[in-house]
Amino acid sequence: MQTRVVSVVNPLGLHARACARIVSIASKFRSTVSLSVKGRRASARNIVAVMLLTASVGANVRIEIDGPDEAEAMRAIAALFHDGFGERS
Amino acid sequence: MVSFALNGVGVSGGIAIGRAQLVSHATLEVAHYTIPASKVDAEIARFTNAVKEVQRELEGLHVAMTGGDVPGEFGAFLDVHWMILSDPTLSEAPKKIILEQRCNAEWALTQQMSVLVDQFDQIEDAYLRERKGDIVQVCERVLKRLMGKPGSLPPPVAEEQTILVAHDLSPADVIQFKHHHYGAFLTDVGGVTSHTAIVARSLNVPAVVATHNARSLIRDSEMLIVDGSSGVVIINPDRAVLAEYRLKQSEIELSRQKLKRLRTKPADTIDGVRVELFANIELPEDLAQTVENGATGVGLFRSEFLFLNREGLPSEDEQFEAYRAVAEGMEGQPVTIRTFDLGADKQIAGLDGLARVAPNPALGLRAVRFCLAEPRMFLTQLRAILRASHYGKVRILVPMLASSSEIDQTLVALAQAKESLKDQDVPFDQAIEVGGMIEIPAAVIAMDAFLSRLDFLSIGTNDLIQYTLAVDRADEAVAHLYNPLHPAVVRLLAQAITSANKAGKPIAVCGEMAGEIALTRLLLGLGLRNFSMHPAHLLSVKQRILTSEVAPAKPLIDRIRRADSADRIAQLVDKLNAM
Numbered sequence: 001m002q003t004r005v006v007s008v009v010n011p012l013g014l015h016a017r018a019c020a021r022i023v024s025i026a027s028k029f030r031s032t033v034s035l036s037v038k039g040r041r042a043s044a045r046n047i048v049a050v051m052l053l054t055a056s057v058g059a060n061v062r063i064e065i066d067g068p069d070e071a072e073a074m075r076a077i078a079a080l081f082h083d084g085f086g087e088r089s
Numbered sequence: 090m091v092s093f094a095l096n097g098v099g100v101s102g103g104i105a106i107g108r109a110q111l112v113s114h115a116t117l118e119v120a121h122y123t124i125p126a127s128k129v130d131a132e133i134a135r136f137t138n139a140v141k142e143v144q145r146e147l148e149g150l151h152v153a154m155t156g157g158d159v160p161g162e163f164g165a166f167l168d169v170h171w172m173i174l175s176d177p178t179l180s181e182a183p184k185k186i187i188l189e190q191r192c193n194a195e196w197a198l199t200q201q202m203s204v205l206v207d208q209f210d211q212i213e214d215a216y217l218r219e220r221k222g223d224i225v226q227v228c229e230r231v232l233k234r235l236m237g238k239p240g241s242l243p244p245p246v247a248e249e250q251t252i253l254v255a256h257d258l259s260p261a262d263v264i265q266f267k268h269h270h271y272g273a274f275l276t277d278v279g280g281v282t283s284h285t286a287i288v289a290r291s292l293n294v295p296a297v298v299a300t301h302n303a304r305s306l307i308r309d310s311e312m313l314i315v316d317g318s319s320g321v322v323i324i325n326p327d328r329a330v331l332a333e334y335r336l337k338q339s340e341i342e343l344s345r346q347k348l349k350r351l352r353t354k355p356a357d358t359i360d361g362v363r364v365e366l367f368a369n370i371e372l373p374e375d376l377a378q379t380v381e382n383g384a385t386g387v388g389l390f391r392s393e394f395l396f397l398n399r400e401g402l403p404s405e406d407e408q409f410e411a412y413r414a415v416a417e418g419m420e421g422q423p424v425t426i427r428t429f430d431l432g433a434d435k436q437i438a439g440l441d442g443l444a445r446v447a448p449n450p451a452l453g454l455r456a457v458r459f460c461l462a463e464p465r466m467f468l469t470q471l472r473a474i475l476r477a478s479h480y481g482k483v484r485i486l487v488p489m490l491a492s493s494s495e496i497d498q499t500l501v502a503l504a505q506a507k508e509s510l511k512d513q514d515v516p517f518d519q520a521i522e523v524g525g526m527i528e529i530p531a532a533v534i535a536m537d538a539f540l541s542r543l544d545f546l547s548i549g550t551n552d553l554i555q556y557t558l559a560v561d562r563a564d565e566a567v568a569h570l571y572n573p574l575h576p577a578v579v580r581l582l583a584q585a586i587t588s589a590n591k592a593g594k595p596i597a598v599c600g601e602m603a604g605e606i607a608l609t610r611l612l613l614g615l616g617l618r619n620f621s622m623h624p625a626h627l628l629s630v631k632q633r634i635l636t637s638e639v640a641p642a643k644p645l646i647d648r649i650r651r652a653d654s655a656d657r658i659a660q661l662v663d664k665l666n667a668m
Contacts, residue, residue: 016223017168017169023172049178052212054217054218
């Protein structure tokens with residue numbers, strides 16, 4: 001089990017397309033990935049739930065990953081957040 | 090149970106007593122009905138299939154886009170929609186709802202959608218909150234799929250006693266309701282000219298619109314009395330009130346019975362002016378009602394029904410069979426088939442030309458414009474109509490003509506259709522009459538082009554008023570500006586009827602004005618001798634004609650033609666009706 005807290009750096013926050021990228025990356029791994037914001041928790045394979053986390057810019061997101069490829073998955077997901085989902089701010 | 094009353098606008102007369110059935114308030118109007126236990130699996134399968142089809146549709150769109158110079162943004166949106174749809178919250182949860190509540194798939198999905206939308210509504214960030222739009226769009230896609238292929242709609246126990254309570258009803262509901270016999274319609278919004286009103290009148294079903302909050306105040310299966318004439322709705326009436334309305338209901342039924350005796354009587358005024366009363370029909374099945382109400386012809390056979398609730402285009406044979414059924418059924422009396430009036434508020438899936446969203450559909454590619462732009466579809470229809478003309482007195486009516494070149498193009502298309510049938514030795518009426526709808530002010534102002542090229546004319550007052558006054562009557566905010574008695578409308582009607590009469594070309598009114606008894610004498614006075622209306626109004630209009638006199642009304646008619654305000658015209662029409 002790996003845990004890491006990242007912050008949302010892109011100005012629009014976790015919008016629909018950002019959520020879609022998280023879901024498509026998370027679905028590539030065998031580990032279970034969950035995200036939580038202010039106590040609300042969602043499976044990263046479930047786009048509607050991720051959208052409902054409503055993480056605006058500056059919010060802290062706690063990533064929890066558990067499974068055989070958790071280290072790799074964590075790197076990929078955390079990178080998404082760091083890059084601001086490919087958006088230039 | 091508390092008894093209370095609501096006031097709205099009565100738009101279709103009569104009294105209905107029955108139980109409320111609420112219709113969902115989703116963006117798309119969705120019906121709610123119970124599925125028998127034996128059909129639950131099939132209903133779940135119907136849902137699963139619809140989801141799969143929409144997934145494939147999205148994948149297809151995505152494939153079609155990649156490679157082109159489409160911004161990646163669009164593809165990303167399709168991906169988002171695909172993922173949302175694949176999310177178990179949307180693809181699985183409704184199945185559980187179907188199973189647990191034994192409801193139809195549309196309703197289950199709509200309920201699930203509302204749950205999600207409510208959650209989004211609680212989001213503080215305005216931008217993220219608006220993402221619920223994606224959820225709604227995805228659900229709508231699936232709903233449309235489901236509604237395009239309705240499951241077995243089990244009619245509720247006694248339909249005549251079911252009163253539909255909706256926020257609003259869409260034109261697409263029309264055909265669905267034709268196969269049902271609901272007791273009454275109640276809607277929160279709308280006016281005299283809203284779709285609900287038009288549908289209700291055409292079905293001869295009482296309706297009250299603009300009740301503002303009927304849908305939130307009335308609960309499912311509450312007992313209701315709907316008085317479509319006064320606009321009053323009584324919820325949970327006590328015994329005395331119920332008895333009073335049952336009495337009124339039987340009185341109305343009695344006068345209906347009396348009217349039936351007029352069925353075979355010719356429609357002559359007191360001073361011996363003969364009037365032809367024709368019927369407007371939408372489906373071949375409407376023929377029975379047409380004959381029952383003594384119509385001497387079909388003045389408007391709308392052919393769009395062939396497109397509704399189906400995919401793809403109706404084949405020539407399919408169309409031919411429908412037209413022939415009506416031509417034969419009328420036994421030599423005229424049957425006026427209007428070519429497709431598609432576009433504007435009648436969008437049809439599966440036709441490329443209509444797939445795009447026109448910036449202003451009412452002023453866009455609709456009716457004959459659309460037919461001329463889709464020559465193959467038009468040719469198919471013209472051939473089908475021509476073939477049917479061998480079996481009765483068929484006439485062709487072309488909608489939305491504005492100019493001589495459109496008439497000429499239409500006549501060329503018809504000549505081609507005739508030629509192709511001749512080559513194949515298929516029999517048809519060589520002298521088939523071709524008429525034009527007068528529904529654009531330009532057609533009235535420059536009517537000589539119509540009179541010299543066509544055999545007959547028919548005024549579509551609904552559109553003529555809409556285009557003359559620039560008012561969309563389905564738009565609640567301006568519907569009150571829609572007025573058949575506006576001086577411009579009255580003068581256009583007078584001009585059209587006078588010039589046709591002078592030229593010796595038959596002219597009819599087939600819009601709603603023709604079926605309103607309050608306007609019968611006005612139209613008679615303007616020189617109209619052919620009225621075409623929903624069969625339900627034929628006998629009451631006939632009764633009106635039988636008690637009217639044309640000659641003595643002339644001075645009043647002259648004043649109406651000169652009047653400069655709708656209010657003044659309304660006063661004068663009242664006088665005319667009191668004669």
